Amino acid sequence: MAEKKSKLAELKTKQTSASVEDFINSVKDEQKRKDSFAILELMKKASGEEPKMWGSSIIGFGKKRYKSPTSGREVDWMLIGFSPRKANLTLYFVMDIKKHSDTLKKLGKHKTGGGCLYINKLEDIDVKVLKELINTSLKQK
Secondary structure (H helix, E strand, C coil): CCCCCCEECCCCCCEECCCHHHHHHCCCCHHHHHHHHHHHHHHHHHHCCCEEEECCCEEEECCEEEECCCCCEEEEECCEEEEECCCCEEEECCCCHHHHHHHHHHHECCEEECCEEEECCHHHECHHHHHHHHHHHHCCC
16 A cells, blocks of 8 residues: 655744744733743753744744644644743643643643643743753654
8 A cells, every 4th residue: 555645734823034032022011021031041942943933923943844643744843932922921842731740730820732831920830840841842753
């Protein structure tokens, strides 16, 4: 039987050349802006990558082609990233965040969904535990 050819799927959210710093500076909420710069440094240090804007509101680090084991579709996506949303700070990981429940119990006040972690502000969580989650995500294949 012939192997299924993979198809590169076209995502709406793509890497752009927009300024990450200008984007963060445009965040109206001062606490969210400060936290965004702190997360920016955490992710930059952990990944060794320069931050890039993905779409108009996501800051991502690195780039990897992911292939769906079920559909065979391929997409280019960031290794890790975050977005200072109106409701919260959304952190994007390439892992099923819920499978890390033991680590999440130590994190502090947060919510999860899919590969995302939602926090209101950095002072609500243990930043050492956040670093652990970032590093774990970066090690995923």
